[in-house]
Amino acid sequence: MAREEIVRRLHDALDETNQAAVQEALKDRRGRLDPGRFEAKYGRGPTRGVRASAHRPGTAHAPGIGDPEGLAADPVEARARAAPAGHLRRRGTARGRAESLEGLDDRQGHDLRYHAAPPAAHRGGGLARADDLAPPGRDGQAEGQREDAETDRAHRADDRTPPCSCAAISYEAEDRSEYEHEPGWDLTIRAFAWPCILQAAGFASVAGGKLGLSPAGRKALTRPAHEVLHTAWQKWLETNLFDEFERIDAIQGKKSARLTAAANRRTAVNDVLAQLPPSLWVAVDEFFRVLLTVGARFDVARDVWKMYITDQYYGSFRYGGDWSMIQGRFILAFLSECAATLGLIDVAYIAPQGALDDYTHHGSTDDLDCLSRYDGLKDLRINTLEA
Numbered sequence: 001m002a003r004e005e006i007v008r009r010l011h012d013a014l015d016e017t018n019q020a021a022v023q024e025a026l027k028d029r030r031g032r033l034d035p036g037r038f039e040a041k042y043g044r045g046p047t048r049g050v051r052a053s054a055h056r057p058g059t060a061h062a063p064g065i066g067d068p069e070g071l072a073a074d075p076v077e078a079r080a081r082a083a084p085a086g087h088l089r090r091r092g093t094a095r096g097r098a099e100s101l102e103g104l105d106d107r108q109g110h111d112l113r114y115h116a117a118p119p120a121a122h123r124g125g126g127l128a129r130a131d132d133l134a135p136p137g138r139d140g141q142a143e144g145q146r147e148d149a150e151t152d153r154a155h156r157a158d159d160r161t162p163p164c165s166c167a168a169i170s171y172e173a174e175d176r177s178e179y180e181h182e183p184g185w186d187l188t189i190r191a192f193a194w195p196c197i198l199q200a201a202g203f204a205s206v207a208g209g210k211l212g213l214s215p216a217g218r219k220a221l222t223r224p225a226h227e228v229l230h231t232a233w234q235k236w237l238e239t240n241l242f243d244e245f246e247r248i249d250a251i252q253g254k255k256s257a258r259l260t261a262a263a264n265r266r267t268a269v270n271d272v273l274a275q276l277p278p279s280l281w282v283a284v285d286e287f288f289r290v291l292l293t294v295g296a297r298f299d300v301a302r303d304v305w306k307m308y309i310t311d312q313y314y315g316s317f318r319y320g321g322d323w324s325m326i327q328g329r330f331i332l333a334f335l336s337e338c339a340a341t342l343g344l345i346d347v348a349y350i351a352p353q354g355a356l357d358d359y360t361h362h363g364s365t366d367d368l369d370c371l372s373r374y375d376g377l378k379d380l381r382i383n384t385l386e387a
Contacts, residue, residue: 021046036323040292171376175351177369183250184353184370192247193341200239201232226385229342236338237266244333245300248372251329253308257301268296269331273339278387281348281379284335288328300326308364309371315364324358325371332374344386348379 001007011019020042025033039045177184195211198204203217213221220228243262246254272291276282282290291297301307304326309315317326339345352375359371370376 017042017044018046037292037295037297040289171351177353182369183372187373189337189373190341193337196242197232197236197338197342200241201235233342233344237270238263244337245330247333247337248329250309250368250371251307253306256306257303259301260299265298265300265330266334268298269334272296273382276382278382278384281381283379284377287380288324298327300330309362310364315362322358325362329372329374332372332377335380336374336377345380346383347377349376350378352376
């Protein structure tokens with residue numbers, strides 16, 4: 001690494017994917033490569049080693065190529081030597097917590113996968129209505145909503161109503177699992193989300209075990225709905241009243257795992273949402289790829305290995321767990337329960353049972369038909385209200 005001609009020779013011997021791996025490692029202050037982000041950005045992971053033509057007599061093979069952590073003992077010094085190679089191109093630009101989406105369309109020649117409409121088999125809904133802001137009942141009192149003394153959050157008192165009735169999501173009664181221990185048993189989304197959002201925005205408060213409009217909430221009823229929705233959304237992004245990851249019931253041990261601040265996670269997702277073009281549908285898998293590509297990564301818990309599914313030993317996340325199972329489920333909950341409930345995004349979805357299989361390799365999941373009530377979210381689009 002001390003000789004520029006050696007660096008050039010080794011770099012030129014790498015294929016395009018491995019050259020991109022070196023490029024990405026050069027951007028990191030420790031010279032490390034993020035495998036998940038790299039694969040999301042380039043469609044495949046790097047390989048180790050160099051082309052056969054690079055092994056010329058009398059030249060040393062650099063074992064670190066393909067594994068940027070091994071480039072040199074001092075990664076800062078290694079980058080200073082490797083940077084003059086002249087073949088490395090920087091994709092994207094820094095923008096706040098994440099890179100801009102600009103430049104993503106040239107990823108290995110593949111455009112961002114937008115489409116005009118979701119598959120016909122999906123079901124979806126429209127925007128939130130102005131009267132959704134007021135809890136039903138006389139004097140703004142929420143009928144059927146009682147406040148749990150322990151959790152300080154609203155729950156439905158009558159489960160005979162359809163399990164979910166959301167402005168953008170409306171799972172039908174037949175979508176509910178017949179077994180109470182399944183995550184798909186309780187598909188309540190809007191009925192749970194609205195009281196939480198109203199409290200976070202200061203529009204509702206609990207009195208006598210019931211949820212009712214606060215003075216600010218009554219005043220909000222006289223304001224234009226889009227202004228009230230904007231206030232509610234901004235307040236929700238900042239609140240620590242509730243963490244959407246708590247709603248992933250199948251994952252247990254959250255208290256011991258010490259969840260990170262939900263506000264920081266919401267902001268990271270919202271920063272990318274704000275850059276999506278309006279009125280175009282994007283698959284949730286593609287949205288995940290974009291999040292990883294622009295570096296909008298975050299930790300959900302400080303001690304992930306203390307979380308588990310069903311069994312504390314066999315179902316433990318002792319090896320960290322998959323991004324889609326932890327961060328991905330938080331994002332699905334955030335999009336479905338909050339953004340869609342407020343009507344800021346349109347969504348297309350199917351019943352959650354069997355919609356995703358990313359959890360099936362994990363221990364103690366054989367009896368689960370889904371990991372969360374949000375697994376059926378398949379497509380989303382920024383609508384004109386959000387724009």
